[in-house]
Amino acid sequence: MDSTLIVLDGLPGSGKSTTAEWLAQQLRHNGIAVYWLQETDLSHPLWWYEFWNGTDYQPPDFDHTPIEVFIETSLEKWRSFTVQARLSDGLIVAESVFFQNAIAMFVMGGAQPALLMEYAREVQRIIGALHPVLIYFQQNDIADALRRICDLRGRDFEDELFTNMECFPYLKQRELKGFEGVTILWREISRLTDTLFEEYRIPKLRIENSAGDWLSYQQQILAFLGLPLQSK
Numbered sequence: 001m002d003s004t005l006i007v008l009d010g011l012p013g014s015g016k017s018t019t020a021e022w023l024a025q026q027l028r029h030n031g032i033a034v035y036w037l038q039e040t041d042l043s044h045p046l047w048w049y050e051f052w053n054g055t056d057y058q059p060p061d062f063d064h065t066p067i068e069v070f071i072e073t074s075l076e077k078w079r080s081f082t083v084q085a086r087l088s089d090g091l092i093v094a095e096s097v098f099f100q101n102a103i104a105m106f107v108m109g110g111a112q113p114a115l116l117m118e119y120a121r122e123v124q125r126i127i128g129a130l131h132p133v134l135i136y137f138q139q140n141d142i143a144d145a146l147r148r149i150c151d152l153r154g155r156d157f158e159d160e161l162f163t164n165m166e167c168f169p170y171l172k173q174r175e176l177k178g179f180e181g182v183t184i185l186w187r188e189i190s191r192l193t194d195t196l197f198e199e200y201r202i203p204k205l206r207i208e209n210s211a212g213d214w215l216s217y218q219q220q221i222l223a224f225l226g227l228p229l230q231s232k
Contacts (some may be wrong), residue, residue: 004085005092006225009193010100010137011186013149015209016095019135020077024093026118026214030227033090039101045081048074062169065149066142068156070109071119074102078126087129098123098134099193106143107189120196134204135221136197141210142187146179 001057006023008016017038024036038042048221049060060070083094102123103116103187133172140147150223159224165182176184197206207217222229 001100001155002131003091004088005127006135007094007098007132008137009096010143011104011139011142011190012100013145013152014137014139015214016100016137019217019221020093020095020135022218023228026222026227027091035088035090035092037092037094037097039096042078045084045092046074046077047101048077059164059165059167060105060109064202066109067106067109067115071111071115072104075119075122075126078123082127082130084185085217097186099136099189099196103196104189107192108165108168108170108185110173116192117196117199120199123173124200124202131200133225134197134202135224136193136204136206138197138208139190139204139210140208142190143179143183145210146183146186150179 008020008023010016017092020038024034027034033203049065050059051060060080062070075205098120103120106116108117120173150161162178162182165185166177168185171181172179173183176182176183197204203224207220219229
């Protein structure tokens with residue numbers, strides 16, 4: 001493999017973190033040095049705002065910082081990350097860095113699709129030397145996907161999710177609330193990330209994983225990467 005970066009992305013609860021951990025183990029068992037870059041890593045090199053105050057995770061302050069400032073900060077983070085990744089001697093498995101922690105957050109902040117398409121193209125240009133690979137988890141029925149993740153994680157998660165989402169400009173400007181509001185937001189994010197996935201000219205794999213057949217999905221990923229399954 002000549003790739004330095006494998007990205008797993010998709011909506012919240014789509015299986016990114018669990019799959020990233022499993023994939024990192026598979027790569028190690030195949031003799032490949034790998035670093036798993038978790039999206040909750042407090043020293044994450046690609047986060048474009050101060051998301052941790054020492055006690056709690058914080059949302060970006062879209063009310064006082066122009067979206068263009070956050071986007072340019074993100075691009076600078078990608079430039080620095082690319083330089084450091086090229087100096088490393090291992091492969092990086094990263095969650096959410098293309099879509100969920102960038103495009104999706106910028107949509108919630110009120111960014112227009114044209115601006116985000118331009119941003120995504122610039123990210124692809126910056127990281128070209130890393131020969132990135134994308135594994136994208138897609139859900140065709142967004143409302144069903146949202147209902148499943150809320151049922152799985154419980155009422156406290158659901159209440160916290162909706163309360164947090166309602167604070168973002170996308171929902172506030174449209175006066176959207178609750179399950180219906182978040183579903184509309186996730187559909188908008190999914191439409192944009194589906195379009196970007198089609199546009200990207202990198203090795204990529206799309207998995208519609210609503211059925212939850214994870215053995216099949218894992219086999220698809222290994223075949224895509226050209227790796228044998230290692231059971232140890």
